[in-house]
Amino acid sequence: MTTKYRLLVKDASQVVVVCDRGENDGLVKAVGPADSIAAQYPEEMFEKVIDATGMCVVPGLVDAHTHPVWAGDRVHEFAMKLAGATYMDVHRAGGGIHFTVEHTRAAPFADLLATLRARLGRMLRAGSTLVECKSGYGLELDTEVKMLEVIEAARRSLPLGISSTYCGAHAVPRGKTVAEATDDILRVQLPVLKERLSSGELRVDNIDVFCERGVFDLDATRAILQAGKDMGLHINFHGDELHPMNSAQLGAELGALAISHLEEVTDEGIAAMATAKTAAVLLPQPRARDMLDAGVIVALGSDFNPNAYCCSMPLVMHLACVNMKLSMPEALAAATINAAYALGRSDTHGSLEAGKQGDLLLLNCRRWEHLIYQLGGHHELIRYVVVKGQVVHDNDQTLDF
Secondary structure (H helix, E strand, O other): OOOOEEEEEEOOOEEOOOOOOOOOOOEOOOOOOHHHHHHHOOHHHEEEEEEOOOOEEEEOEEEOOEOOOOOOOOHHHHHHHHOOOOHHHHHHOOOOHHHHHHHHHHOOHHHHHHHHHHHHHHHHHOOEEEEEEEOOOOOOHHHHHHHHHHHHHHHHHOOOEEEEEEEEEOOOOOOOOHHHHHHHHHHHHHHHHHHHHHHOOOOOOEEEEEEOOOOEOHHHHHHHHHHHHHOOOEEEEEEOOOOOOOHHHHHHHHOOOEEEEOOOOOHHHHHHHHHHOOEEEEOOOOOHHHHHHHOOOEEEOOOEEOOEOOOOHHHHHHHHHHHHOOOHHHHHHHOOHHHHHHOOOOOOOOOOOOOOEOOEEEEOOOOOOHHHHOOOOHHHHEEEEEEOOEEEEEOOOOOOO
């Protein structure tokens, strides 16, 4: 019986593999010149053939940091911030995380799942084929588990990939001290999570803590991250965002896979991360050039959350080039292979290589840089989104005027 493959993409103007270090369902079988591919794999071997003449092919984008499960938007806080209120000013005024926690605790599972599916759909149409999704708007066992169950339901029902993160230490619950909140996570939440993981009911990949002044200090952060690591979770946490907390040094010491934000990271922290090969997930404002020059693995994330409603990695890539002085190739690597590394998925995602998962974008342009260059125009540029060799979004632009 003749082998049937899912998809052939032929005659593209450019194929950007990102990196090349080197017959299973949904994996890339081969990447190469058109004549070579045609000789090995005749078109009749494929279920679907796309003529990519005039198009570019790039790997599916990876969003390495999002908070997409919540109820109750915070559009009203935008005016406060424009008037000069800081993140912690809003937090102390009863807004911020605690406002979202109140609404998320009250939201039914079905409502949270419906909004998550809609948000992830927007991300997919903007080119993200693998997205990290955090809990963290429960701050107590029942809601944190509910959020993780919502993420699991989305993982099982949507085509795009999901990396799930437990972030019960996102803030200190009202009425509790840091010590009490830490004890609840260590003695109540993590043991239940461990049981649910062992039973196969949930899959959680990472553990996160908001290590910040007035939130979780270094000692509390260390205890929670180490407990998660002992459960087999990757350490992937918020650090050095608003104040220099030496989070980068702590993460490097603990063998963290990634640290996010890092706006206030020190030179010593950068050096420690480079040595430990801990990825920096930037969102995007920090000292990217210093990190790159020091040999830090720099990744990008949208930080989608009620405080930063951004579903678009192409927009994040554009901002990374303008604000952090990344080159366009550096931004593409940061949103593909490096972001996949930050999630422990660089062996399966983030580049177009034989044996990796067949996640890719076909762009309606002859140069891939248009994906970054055309600010706000990426929805029109992305013609096809492909996950595991299946076209999951076809943006047919044929219009009659």
